[in-house]
Amino acid sequence: MRRAVDSLALNNSEGSILQSKLEFQKFLGYSIRSLAEVVTCLYKAxxxxxxxxxxxxxxxxxxxxxxxxxxxxxKSIQ
Structure with a gap:
């Protein structure tokens, strides 16, 4: 769970620095998937x-x- 939470934060920061909007959206997608992993870990716990x-x-x-x-x-990033 810690790794998934860390991944969420790291993807947000990595995607926000000097990236195109499309690239930032991609990294936010990675963060969303990491958050889904956190939810799975919560159920398992x-x-x-x-x-x-x-x-x-x-x-x-x-x-x-x-x-x-x-x-x-x-969705707001266009």
Whole structure:
């Protein structure tokens, strides 16, 4: 999960520096996929009883909201 979260942040920063809009959109896509990996890890952690249900719900909602924000931001770049 840490690697996926790190990948999300690193792709955002890498794509934002001196890249074309199309290239930045591509890196945001990588970030979105990394966030999907985080959500999968959250489910695995919950199913293995590493997370309580309320912890899972908190992190899942955060990831869901972030996913929607990243998708909207990616669409706004033209």
């Amino acid at each position: 919950k199913n293995r009883f590493y997370l309580k249900e309320d912890e899972f719900e908190f992190y899942y909602k955060f990831a869901y909201d972030l996913m929607n924000s990243l998708i909207a931001f990616r």
